[in-house]
Amino acid sequence: MSQSIILPVSYIQIAIRELSNKGITAEQILEGTELSVHSLQEDDYISLDQFISVILNTRKLSNNPAIGLLLGSILHPSTHGSVGWAAINSPTLSDAINIFQRYSQVRTPFILYTTLTQGNQYIIRLTLTDNLKAAHTIFIEAMLMLLQHIIEFILGRPMTEASLYMNSFTPSYVDSYRKYFHCPIHFNSGHLEIRLPLSWKDTPNPNADKHMYQIALEQCQEAHHQLQRNVNISTEIYDYLSANLSHSPTLKHTAMHFGITPRTLIRRLKNQHTSFQKIKDDVYAFQASSYLRRSTITIDTLSVIFGYSDPANFRRSFKRWFGISPQEYREQQTEILKKH
Template sequence: MTPRQFPLAIHYVRQIAEQIADCGGDVAQWLALSGLTRAQIADPAFELSFERFRQLVRDGLDTTREPALGLLVGDRLTASAHGMLGYAAMNSGTLRQAIDLVQRYLPVRTSLVTVRLAASGRSMRVLFEEVEPLGELRVVVLEAVILTIKNMIETVCLGTSPVEGIAFPFPAPAHADLARALFKADLAYGTSWAGFAIPLDLIDTPLRMADPAAFEDARQICQRELDKLTRQMSLAARLRRLLLDRQGGYPTLTVVARLFNMTPRTLHRRLVAEGTSFREVLDDVRHTLAMEHLKSSHLSIDEIAYTLGYGELANFRRAFKRWEGLAPSDFRRQARRD
């Protein structure tokens, strides 16, 4: 497989580097473990693969021996650290406009998570959802992203916090007390969602920093960047994202071709030109999700097979043995021992 396309503002990697230095780590040595240099991460045009980013985070945790690395990085990311997205947010007319902006244009800064809004009683939940399973990066990434966006919202509100509470879909970590101190809000762990809630009666309140002209100028720049990113994304990457979004009800090649406004033959030919095929991308998505479900979910193996679109459990077992060389049940037992 070729390295997975992974839009991520390199500025965030520099922030991780600065935090590692603050923790007493050797940044040059940390970068060298992933085959990188300071000059590369200083280049605004430098692009990381997801695999290399994963290695950087792993090595960062090992180098600093700081399990709260994500929190510390998230806390240092001010609204201005998010470039034009942060500038547009600071000029928003209402909280709803600011959050809608983040929801639409966060992919310009990172493709690790997406943002979705959902009404819940008298609150609006701001949900952060993994584009694909983050695995061992989950705690680090969700803590960093949710904290920095929560801090951005407070900046938009001139320091006052409209956030009612923070939710994380993993058990309370050893550094939960530090998390509470940095979030300055009630935290709930082991929830079914990740994000925070804002009272509905505040969501459309006019903001004092609003500047409609500056907001629109910044929004248009964000839109141009999003359009450019979409054009540059390979067809295989677009297909992968679509399949991850539709997990459990995977569309056929014919349906995907229609969604991408091309014929099935053209879709097949372009995927072959990129060195892959519809079947290979779907197989890789199922492989990724199967391992994550077996490691972290409480679904039975039958339920996982159904979720991944296998009509017969035996077909899932054969596929998994091809991927990992052992049965799903053996993989789950081994993962739980580790």
């Protein structure tokens, strides 16, 4: 499983609100996830593993095997953020589905959307790209319900002429499928897909707001760009610290520079098996060794360049990085150069 996958906390907040009506507390839902009500308010995203744990908790606590269908039924497109807003304001039905194809990574990076045309059918195929463990079915059911909501929002009526194909066995709660979905359902299929009449593909969206569509589309593009930065945030931080050696940025200042909270930065780096301090040590160790090998600058001056108010502190840091003092390192490197 990709360790860098992150998901919006809004989905978790919906589950908490729904189950609170049944006397189930947020603390129970978050058990075993290292999450708290406070962290959900402070952070925008959680890891995929945490998300899976929460979803499995909701199924266990609710004692409802159809919890995926229930949660999906209350997912308004706006819950899907800019992706949802762009979809419900798209000019046509196919434009709405294209939004999911292009920007699914922003909200549900574990699902790949593909569209096909076969005969007189317009097919929306879903493929899972990550192992969702025991939560697999719950995720799929919720996303299919969301797609039904958007399709029917544009059609202005139930999608009774459509067909849903599930690449899984018929569940014990199959009656719930018939309750929530408005079209025939076929299990044990080779693919997971919704098949629509081809004539629906270019159905104009009577609710489309051109201005809102453009705004949401720009937000999708920005969110996608930001996601790419988040995936590579350790590299971004490395470059940022390298460019600001003398300022010796703190975790708080670095998080502020990237427009996130310190807690979020810590979590995202943890997902990449690193930490702010480790990256900072790597940057400073590399830069210090480079200065000592390639220049005759004094060690006291070097400590100032690196933002140390006391040269003794720089010497201690250097010894922690390399096991020897800066002077010993310089002499060692000088000897190596003489031999070559």
